[in-house]
Amino acid sequence: MDLRFSDAEPTPDERVAVDAVLGPPASSWLGATDRTAADTRTAHTGRRVRDRRDELLPAFDAVQSAVGWISEGALMYICRHLSVPPAEAYGVATFYALLSVTEQPPRVLHVCDDVGCRGFGANELIADLEQWVGPEDEPVDGAMWLRSPCLGQCDRAPACYAQLAGTDDTTLVRAGVDDATAVLAGADVPPESVAIPQQGDDGLRLLRRVGVVDPTDLDAYRADGGYTALRRAVELGPEGVLRELTDANLRGRGGAAFPASVKWKAVANAPRRPKYLICNADESEPGTFKDRVLMEGDPFAIIESMTIAGFAIGAEQAYFYIRGEYPLATTRMRHAIDQARRRGFLGTDVMGTGFAFDIELRRGQGAYICGEETALMNSIEGYRGEPRNKPPFPTVAGLFGQPTVINNVETLINVLAIVRDGGQAFAAIGTTDSTGTRLFCLSGAVVRPGVYEVDSGTTLRELIILAGGDVDAITAVLLGGAAGAFVTADQLDLPLSFEDAREAGLGLGSGVVMVFGPDADVADAARRIARFFRDESCGQCVPCRVGTVRVEEALDRYLSNGHDDGDRTLIDEIDRVMKDASICGLGHTAGTAIRSALDKGLLGDPT
Amino acid sequence: MSDTTLRTVTVQLDGTDIEVAEGTTLLDACRSQDIDTPTLCYSDVLHPVNACRVCVVEVEGSRPLVPACSRAAEDGMVVATDTERVRHSRKMVLEFLASSVDLSYAAEEVHGWMDRYQVDSGRYGPPAPPDGDRDERKAHAGHHGAVDGFTAETVAQPAKIDNALYMRDYSRCITCYKCVEACGEDAQNTFALTVAGRGFDAGVSTEYDFALGDSACVFCGNCISVCPTGAIMFRSEYELREAGLWDEDRQEVTRTVCSFCGVGCNLDLHVQDNRIVKVTSPQDHDVTRGHLCIKGRFGYDYVQQLPDPMTTPIDEVLAAARRST
Ligand SMILES: Cc1cc2nc3c(=O)[nH]c(=O)nc-3n(C[C@H](O)[C@H](O)[C@H](O)COP(=O)(O)O)c2cc1C
Ligand code: SF4
Ligand code: SF4
Ligand code: SF4
Ligand code: FES
Numbered sequence: 049m050d051l052r053f054s055d056a057e058p059t060p061d062e063r064v065a066v067d068a069v070l071g072p073p074a075s076s077w078l079g080a081t082d083r084t085a086a087d088t089r090t091a092h093t094g095r096r097v098r099d100r101r102d103e104l105l106p107a108f109d110a111v112q113s114a115v116g117w118i119s120e121g122a123l124m125y126i127c128r129h130l131s132v133p134p135a136e137a138y139g140v141a142t143f144y145a146l147l148s149v150t151e152q153p154p155r156v157l158h159v160c161d162d163v164g165c166r167g168f169g170a171n172e173l174i175a176d177l178e179q180w181v182g183p184e185d186e187p188v189d190g191a192m193w194l195r196s197p198c199l200g201q202c203d204r205a206p207a208c209y210a211q212l213a214g215t216d217d218t219t220l221v222r223a224g225v226d227d228a229t230a231v232l233a234g235a236d237v238p239p240e241s242v243a244i245p246q247q248g249d250d251g252l253r254l255l256r257r258v259g260v261v262d263p264t265d266l267d268a269y270r271a272d273g274g275y276t277a278l279r280r281a282v283e284l285g286p287e288g289v290l291r292e293l294t295d296a297n298l299r300g301r302g303g304a305a306f307p308a309s310v311k312w313k314a315v316a317n318a319p320r321r322p323k324y325l326i327c328n329a330d331e332s333e334p335g336t337f338k339d340r341v342l343m344e345g346d347p348f349a350i351i352e353s354m355t356i357a358g359f360a361i362g363a364e365q366a367y368f369y370i371r372g373e374y375p376l377a378t379t380r381m382r383h384a385i386d387q388a389r390r391r392g393f394l395g396t397d398v399m400g401t402g403f404a405f406d407i408e409l410r411r412g413q414g415a416y417i418c419g420e421e422t423a424l425m426n427s428i429e430g431y432r433g434e435p436r437n438k439p440p441f442p443t444v445a446g447l448f449g450q451p452t453v454i455n456n457v458e459t460l461i462n463v464l465a466i467v468r469d470g471g472q473a474f475a476a477i478g479t480t481d482s483t484g485t486r487l488f489c490l491s492g493a494v495v496r497p498g499v500y501e502v503d504s505g506t507t508l509r510e511l512i513i514l515a516g517g518d519v520d521a522i523t524a525v526l527l528g529g530a531a532g533a534f535v536t537a538d539q540l541d542l543p544l545s546f547e548d549a550r551e552a553g554l555g556l557g558s559g560v561v562m563v564f565g566p567d568a569d570v571a572d573a574a575r576r577i578a579r580f581f582r583d584e585s586c587g588q589c590v591p592c593r594v595g596t597v598r599v600e601e602a603l604d605r606y607l608s609n610g611h612d613d614g615d616r617t618l619i620d621e622i623d624r625v626m627k628d629a630s631i632c633g634l635g636h637t638a639g640t641a642i643r644s645a646l647d648k649g650l651l652g653d654p655t
Numbered sequence: 656m657s658d659t660t661l662r663t664v665t666v667q668l669d670g671t672d673i674e675v676a677e678g679t680t681l682l683d684a685c686r687s688q689d690i691d692t693p694t695l696c697y698s699d700v701l702h703p704v705n706a707c708r709v710c711v712v713e714v715e716g717s718r719p720l721v722p723a724c725s726r727a728a729e730d731g732m733v734v735a736t737d738t739e740r741v742r743h744s745r746k747m748v749l750e751f752l753a754s755s756v757d758l759s760y761a762a763e764e765v766h767g768w769m770d771r772y773q774v775d776s777g778r779y780g781p782p783a784p785p786d787g788d789r790d791e792r793k794a795h796a797g798h799h800g801a802v803d804g805f806t807a808e809t810v811a812q813p814a815k816i817d818n819a820l821y822m823r824d825y826s827r828c829i830t831c832y833k834c835v836e837a838c839g840e841d842a843q844n845t846f847a848l849t850v851a852g853r854g855f856d857a858g859v860s861t862e863y864d865f866a867l868g869d870s871a872c873v874f875c876g877n878c879i880s881v882c883p884t885g886a887i888m889f890r891s892e893y894e895l896r897e898a899g900l901w902d903e904d905r906q907e908v909t910r911t912v913c914s915f916c917g918v919g920c921n922l923d924l925h926v927q928d929n930r931i932v933k934v935t936s937p938q939d940h941d942v943t944r945g946h947l948c949i950k951g952r953f954g955y956d957y958v959q960q961l962p963d964p965m966t967t968p969i970d971e972v973l974a975a976a977r978r979s980t
């Protein structure tokens with residue numbers, strides 16, 4: 049590999065930010081300013097340096113967070129340090145919405161205009177910003193604002209995420225123009241902590257500690273039963289844990305509803321080492337915010353469940369990949385990981401058992417597709433977040449090509465009760481094929497939006513009533529998120545279980561229940577969904593890269609051109625090729641919600 | 656020879672059981688049965704990226720279709736290559752490309768597949784006027800301008816002409832990743848090219864859109880020879896085409912051995928009107944696998960008494976070419 053770097057130099061601030069993550073460069077070959085006598089005799093490049101490729105994204109994150117954009121000098125410096133070709137690094141940086149390769153002001157406000165916020169104040173907020181601050185994407189006095197896809201705060205719409213160079217990022221919820229302009233002017237607005245409607249209810253299992261036990265205090269966690277499950281897991285041994293998990297029949301909560309025990313056993317039995325565990329906390333499906341609530345409200349429980357998973361599958365290293373737009377959850381998780389490590393709950397000898405296990409937190413940088421498991425792995429490894437073709441599946445060749453278990457946050461946190469109370473007790477809750485309780489993200493036209501925990505099999509109607517929705521005044525419900533489907537009032541008796549949903553040709557996805565009331569504009573939501581998929585397609589495969597564009601165009605035509613049946617047929621045809629021939633789940637589901645809206649007559653009858 | 660290379664598997668292909676060596680791709684299985692399978696991003700000399708999806712086939716038990724170019728045949732697999740689903744997907748992929756990319760220089764077989772699958776790229780509307788600067792859009796993932804449903808977006812953009820040897824016209828680019836692979840791990844190991852940006856705005860780029868001379872490019876021209884759509888082209892070919900003088904019927908291809916070093920690369924000299932207009936290397940050649948270096952690819956000028964295209968204004972080069980016609 050011949051690397052060629054331009055002469056652009058990093059600024060002192062950029063250099064400090066990079067060195068803080070990568071350490072000072074070992075020689076002038078890797079970007080040190082002084083050339084020593086030794087440098088003239090030995091070169092420090094090659095495999096040893098290139099093996100650090102996975103530090104590329106953390107290095108970009110450091111520069112972006114410190115100075116607000118990635119200049120040519122900063123990129124060249126990082127590339128020298130890690131022996132990465134500048135073109136490849138540029139390809140990586142331009143993949144992510146939160147990384148900017150052009151100069152950007154230090155304060156950027158990402159204003160959610162996605163399905164959950166646009167009916168609930170986002171349009172007004174944007175109009176106000178246009179009036180008081182200026183147009184989108186135009187820097188004024190060191191600040192600017194941009195439209196953003198869902199920020200995972202849909203129960204507190206409208207939401208904004210403030211990306212602030214040189215200081216801590218923050219989020220605004222139920223945001224008004226006053227808060228927004230204050231943040232843009234540099235005021236310090238800390239993120240608002242999590243609240244859940246069922247807080248303190250007796251029946252809660254997954255949400256029990258949220259809002260009740262101090263999420264920053266390991267001792268408070270332990271006093272509330274924390275780390276008893278890990279002790280029990282050590283007694284049971286890896287095989288015992290796998291047995292309980294099999295009995296529990298736990299299905300994944302990240303969207304695909306795949307049985308967790310199948311993946312765990314495959315990796316536990318794989319002869320190759322090392323093995324990895326990944327907790328998928330990228331939560332970017334529009335309408336989803338349950339994982340954020342768990343991270344903000346009960347971070348130690350996530351760490352404990354990951355430790356049990358690592359113990360059961362034989363992984364010593366885990367990654368926690370968290371969505372970049374979640375500053376409070378990131379702070380809480382980082383703090384909890386540090387605490388756990390300091391107190392011997394992570395590290396070379398977990399709780400004196402001789403088992404080694406540690407967790408590294410990685411921040412996403414604004415790409416929905418990086419929630420797809422293989423895209424996430426490429427992202428950790430320092431490549432563009434493009435999904436891989438499967439097979440091979442991650443259990444065979446996952447992170448760094450090694451056997452890997454990847455699970456959603458909510459999936460993992462269920463493991464605590466499974467280990468503590470036994471798999472059979474867990475399986476007794478819910479339905480036969482959808483065991484345990486489930487978290488649902490209620491937003492839209494309900495009185496008490498938020499995350500709800502109910503037994504699997506609870507009906508959609510019961511759930512909406514629980515959140516104070518008027519079931520007699522529902523136009524539609526977006527079930528499962530943008531990758532899910534619209535359902536109508538006649539489907540409210542659907543039991544929310546994997547098998548019932550499948551029978552109805554639906555999916556529960558990540559537990560999104562977004563309610564559209566009588567005044568809701570479903571056509572506007574459908575347009576936003578089309579726009580979302582076009583923006584978030586990785587661009588790798590033709591069916592999705594071009595198909596998402598053609599769907600957006602055809603939908604626009606259908607809605608503004610008298611509902612021509614030809615356009616509707618065309619959308620069906622495009623959806624079919626996306627479903628049949630795309631590489632990953634994004635393309636497979638990109639047309640589903642729009643087709644469901646058309647099929648249910650929510651976008652007007654065709655002519 | 657080890658045991659494993661001899662092991663075979665049996666697959667049912669369009670109703671016929673065939674035996675192939677373990678590890679054979681479905682594409683090679685199809686080829687062995689003379690089943691013509693369209694491919695765009697696949698090349699015999701590069702790792703499959705399976706991105707274009709034009710080669711998909713139906714495999715029993717798999718919900719989505721699978722890419723023939725990269726899926727290995729497994730014992731007992733039941734494969735169908737000409738079902739309604741397969742035809743639909745292939746048609747749509749070709750239609751998506753034909754409606755967004757200028758395919759006029761793509762190989763004849765590509766146009767043959769478009770006919771076979773009855774591609775009608777016009778049904779997405781007339782091409783939209785270019786929406787801003789595509790290089791800028793590459794740098795801003797996750798945002799795009801308002802759509803106009805009455806025109807179809809395309810990748811139209813100005814050609815990049817930044818050096819004397821070859822040019823790039825990404826209005827012809829189908830983002831098949833071949834040039835990126837050829838420049839990187841699969842051949843040249845130079846890594847001058849990447850795919851930058853995301854979604855429909857993604858495209859091939861150097862870092863910060865540098866001109867090739869400022870990038871890592873060593874002008875081996877391997878990207879040119881793998882490009883299936885003529886998006887990357889010898890300046891000589893480009894200028895002749897622009898001037899309406901390119902004429903493959905008047906061209907002769909002469910195979911020779913490169914005289915610059917001792918490796919022994921085969922060169923195919925494409926000669927029109929007694930003038931070398933481009934140089935390729937046969938893909939099936941053991942040494943080159945179609946790849947060359949700058950000397951073999953572009954260092955041909957000494958064999959013809961024509962002005963040096965590196966230093967002579969292009970008008971004079973064209974005038975000389977016209978004179979020799
Ligand atoms: C486009 C796309 C985005 C996804 N985003 C997420 C996500 O944000 N969080 C998540 O847990 N799973 C997400 N998934 C699902 C993952 O690929 C994977 O199935 C999941 O992490 C497995 O964990 P589970 O079995 O515990 O659900 C996504 C899938 C696709 C196709
Ligand atoms: S389906 Fe879409 S997101 Fe998935 S690999 Fe293809 S282009 Fe990328
Ligand atoms: S000419 Fe060679 S080095 Fe230059 S971009 Fe093409 S493949 Fe890469
Ligand atoms: S320039 Fe040619 S080879 Fe490169 S990606 Fe585009 S079409 Fe493929
Ligand atoms: S935060 Fe705005 S839609 Fe989710």
Ligand code: FES
Nearest residue numbers: 705707708710724
């Ligand atoms: S040729 Fe198989 S996916 Fe492109």
